[in-house]
Amino acid sequence: MQPDSLWHVVGFTVGVCAFSTLLILPPGVLLGLLLARGRFPGRALLETILSLPLVLPPVATGLVLLRQTGPNGWFGAWFEHTTGLEIAFTWRAVVVATGVMAFPLLLRSARVAFQEVPPRLEPVARTLGASEWRVFFTVTLPLARRGLVSGIVLAFARALGEFGATILVAGNIPGKTTTLSLAIYQAVQTGDDAMASRLIMVSAALAFAALWASDALQKQRHPL
Amino acid sequence: MKIRVTELQVPLGASSLAVTYEFTQPITAVFGASGAGKTAFLEVLAGVRRPSAGRIELDGWVVFDAATRVDVPSRRRGLGYVPQDLALFPHRSVRDNLHYARPSPAPADLAFVDHVVAVLEIGALLDRMPARLSGGEKQRVALGRALLARPRLLLLDEPLASLDASLRERTLALLGRVHQEFGMPMLYVTHDPQEVVTLCHDVVVFEAGRVARHGPPAALFERTSTPVWQLRSQASG
Numbered sequence: 001m002q003p004d005s006l007w008h009v010v011g012f013t014v015g016v017c018a019f020s021t022l023l024i025l026p027p028g029v030l031l032g033l034l035l036a037r038g039r040f041p042g043r044a045l046l047e048t049i050l051s052l053p054l055v056l057p058p059v060a061t062g063l064v065l066l067r068q069t070g071p072n073g074w075f076g077a078w079f080e081h082t083t084g085l086e087i088a089f090t091w092r093a094v095v096v097a098t099g100v101m102a103f104p105l106l107l108r109s110a111r112v113a114f115q116e117v118p119p120r121l122e123p124v125a126r127t128l129g130a131s132e133w134r135v136f137f138t139v140t141l142p143l144a145r146r147g148l149v150s151g152i153v154l155a156f157a158r159a160l161g162e163f164g165a166t167i168l169v170a171g172n173i174p175g176k177t178t179t180l181s182l183a184i185y186q187a188v189q190t191g192d193d194a195m196a197s198r199l200i201m202v203s204a205a206l207a208f209a210a211l212w213a214s215d216a217l218q219k220q221r222h223p224l
Numbered sequence: 225m226k227i228r229v230t231e232l233q234v235p236l237g238a239s240s241l242a243v244t245y246e247f248t249q250p251i252t253a254v255f256g257a258s259g260a261g262k263t264a265f266l267e268v269l270a271g272v273r274r275p276s277a278g279r280i281e282l283d284g285w286v287v288f289d290a291a292t293r294v295d296v297p298s299r300r301r302g303l304g305y306v307p308q309d310l311a312l313f314p315h316r317s318v319r320d321n322l323h324y325a326r327p328s329p330a331p332a333d334l335a336f337v338d339h340v341v342a343v344l345e346i347g348a349l350l351d352r353m354p355a356r357l358s359g360g361e362k363q364r365v366a367l368g369r370a371l372l373a374r375p376r377l378l379l380l381d382e383p384l385a386s387l388d389a390s391l392r393e394r395t396l397a398l399l400g401r402v403h404q405e406f407g408m409p410m411l412y413v414t415h416d417p418q419e420v421v422t423l424c425h426d427v428v429v430f431e432a433g434r435v436a437r438h439g440p441p442a443a444l445f446e447r448t449s450t451p452v453w454q455l456r457s458q459a460s461g
Contacts, residue, residue, distance in 0.1 A: 123272040124311040126298045128325040128373050138324075142315050 005175070006183075006195070010202055013179040016091060017159035020099035021152060024106055028155070029148065032110025033140075047111070054104040058164025062097060065169045069096055093170035094177050098159035105158050109151025113144035150214045157210035160203070180206075225250075225283060225377050225409040227269070232278030234264055234433075241265060241433040243278075249426035251403060251410045253419070253441065256430035262413040263308065265430070266379045269411065270305035271298030282376065304370030304408075308381040310362050312354040318365050319350040325373030337372060343405050344368045344398065360391045364398070371406060378402075378410045384419060396422055417445045417453030429455065 035047050053061045069076040069087040076087050087093050117140055125135045163181040170177040172186060180203050187196035227247040234241035241261040254262045267273035269280065280288040287296040313321055326333055341347050344364040354362060363383060370378060384392040400423055402408060412424055420427050421441045428438045437444065445453045
């Protein structure tokens, strides 16, 4: 791998991971709210199913995703029929793999963030004439903001480090699907220790920045 | 303002609340010991808690009727609810808390805002955050926020509970002034007979989720040898 391709890999990884984090944000927030506030049968089961990628071997998740996003999988076939584009072994597969693997972290952070909003405030806002939307955007969301931002950062950091699911669904195609983790693996396999060290340092710097941002946001007080 | 509550049933864990009563006086106290169901009753009126049965009318307007499945949402009931913990929005300044019900007030509303701010003496607090307020200041801001929604009735849940003795006296006088200035009827939850006798025209005594007695405060309470009020032993109503 050439040094200039290192920055291509970094840019590709950060861009794809940012995009996948953005994609999982709406369902993560909505399902987090549902799990925090909803009282319905099967709630615990739903959370367990949605959290499976957190505990399953990433390769197992990757295999399931490959079967679903391939040309014969229901999602892959539907996507290709609708858009004319393939998913498996393209950058879109990297988005799917990193998004699915990062989703549970975002979901759990969102659920906790919504549970920590003082329960009295929303009913009182309603008595002041606020609609459900206004209550959500003026009371619930601002008070859950810190936890949500922290969850977004953690999900992004998890996506950056994704390897097992990505290599199965997207392969390791230089210039097309190679992420930082895959590039480190490739550098080690080809005996390019110097490149592996450089990639590890970049990965460590990105992970450090993400975790530092998360910690800083956790400690940040409300402007009370 | 007339509130008619008919055969209201509210499950409260192991016990329940069962109330039939017509509130007609300008300021009515809902009096009783802790656990008597006073707060739950106020929450039901505000639309924050759902009863299992019964009917609630506000000046003839049915806001809840289990039989016909009428349940007007709390945002449409027009009742100013001030819970015991006040529930000020911690991320919004006093000004933004006050303007929550009317974020874009019409020119006519601005005069009303000024009037409320002046009566409650909270003009100097407008740019502060709720965490920077004392207990009495928070109480006045919560009252102002409810008033600025222009409710038809104020529901106050133990508004003096967290205040010290001197502040209780001042706030009690302020509530009387709010009632006079704005002609605002109030339902006032308390377990302090002194507050009932000083402020209220009618008192409804709750015991174990039931209306045990009711009537004018002076008829229900008597002053003991020490300057303390207690319920007369003879029940009325």
